[in-house]
Amino acid sequence: MHDYLTKSIFNCLSIFGMLLSLLWTAEVNAAEEYPIRTINLVVPFNPGGPTDNFARVLADNLTQKLGQSVVVLNKGGAGGTIGAQYVARSKPDGYTLLVGTAATNAINTSLMKSLPYDALEDFSHIALLNTQALVLLAGPNSPPTLEKFVKKIKAEPGKNAFASAGIGTTSNIYGEIINIRTGMDLTHVSFKGSSAALQSVLSGDTQFLLETFGFAQGHIVNGSIKPLAIGASTRSPKHPDVPTFQEAGIRGIVPATWALLAAPRNTPPHIINKLNAAVSGILADPAVWSKFEALGFDPAPKMNPEETKKFVASEIEKFRTILSEANIPLQ
Numbered sequence: 001m002h003d004y005l006t007k008s009i010f011n012c013l014s015i016f017g018m019l020l021s022l023l024w025t026a027e028v029n030a031a032e033e034y035p036i037r038t039i040n041l042v043v044p045f046n047p048g049g050p051t052d053n054f055a056r057v058l059a060d061n062l063t064q065k066l067g068q069s070v071v072v073l074n075k076g077g078a079g080g081t082i083g084a085q086y087v088a089r090s091k092p093d094g095y096t097l098l099v100g101t102a103a104t105n106a107i108n109t110s111l112m113k114s115l116p117y118d119a120l121e122d123f124s125h126i127a128l129l130n131t132q133a134l135v136l137l138a139g140p141n142s143p144p145t146l147e148k149f150v151k152k153i154k155a156e157p158g159k160n161a162f163a164s165a166g167i168g169t170t171s172n173i174y175g176e177i178i179n180i181r182t183g184m185d186l187t188h189v190s191f192k193g194s195s196a197a198l199q200s201v202l203s204g205d206t207q208f209l210l211e212t213f214g215f216a217q218g219h220i221v222n223g224s225i226k227p228l229a230i231g232a233s234t235r236s237p238k239h240p241d242v243p244t245f246q247e248a249g250i251r252g253i254v255p256a257t258w259a260l261l262a263a264p265r266n267t268p269p270h271i272i273n274k275l276n277a278a279v280s281g282i283l284a285d286p287a288v289w290s291k292f293e294a295l296g297f298d299p300a301p302k303m304n305p306e307e308t309k310k311f312v313a314s315e316i317e318k319f320r321t322i323l324s325e326a327n328i329p330l331q
Helices: 002-033 050-066 078-088 102-111 146-154 170-182 194-203 217-222 269-283 286-294 305-326
Strands: 039-043 070-074 096-101 123-133 135-138 161-164 187-190 208-211 226-230 256-264
Touching: 039 050, 039 078, 050 070, 050 096, 050 123, 050 256, 050 269, 050 286, 078 096, 078 102, 078 256, 096 102, 096 123, 102 170, 102 256, 102 305, 123 269, 123 305, 135 194, 146 226, 161 170, 161 194, 170 187, 170 208, 170 305, 194 208, 256 269, 256 305, 269 286, 269 305
Parallel strands: 039 070, 039 096, 161 187, 161 208
Antiparallel strands: 096 256, 123 256, 135 208, 135 226
16 A cells, blocks of 8 residues: 555656646747747837837847847827837737837826826836937027027017927926926927927927937037937037036936836746847847947846836836926826
8 A cells, every 4th residue: 555655656746747847848949939920019109209210220130139020010199108008908928019118118107097007017027228318409590508598488488389209208297397497488389209399399389309319410410400408417428518407507307218128918937038138139239239329329227127127116206206396287
């Protein structure tokens, strides 16, 4: 009887061990096989903006890294919530990814009355992609300094406006903060993306937009746009004549934004880790990063998926405080 029990237990343990081995082998094989078809990289804004520009370079390099096509899918509207919701509700199989921003994955949590997704819990966070210092971009007929620009606007109360890429975007939030702290009394005009917003500044319909150097580089070079201040602790090496906001007299704010890569919640860990490794390799490649730098992006700290989620949580709290000062009504 004793020998029978011993043999039965041994057989059970052997079977259990075999099952664990099979599961482990299946997971390894799945990790090796992914991806086996096209991956959609969802940009929650219209084509032509900075997030779209970054995503297209990233998609090309992910295609090379993963051996499968990675294509950009633009789903703009509602401050990025349409595209973010699309990804949040997609199948968690690694074939639908989000290039999220401070707007979609932090600001909207406090801005929207009923956000159709949980910015922290409805995504499997993969990696932080970049940071972006925002620059106050004024029209060609604007004064040459921020101090003189503010003085001119304040001399024309109720006649001027500032542009943003949409309600809840960082260009909207920080634009309102600057408006309040300087007392310019500007009207906010929301556009569907940065490209349309920039056109309004070029035409003189609005007086400034907060965007990156890279996004407006051509217009800065030909003089049709004047950069008056940058949201950074130090001046840009490529634009040393442009002061920081603190140097220009607006203290206590550093207008900036960021982008991350995320997948739907419950995407298998082996897929998330494989994507994190691929992205980390791309961002560490000097030849690739030079392309991102030309678009006006700054490197982000290298983060694993868990660190990326913690970063998002801290940004949600930060923007909750900023939104309170900006006094932007719930949408």
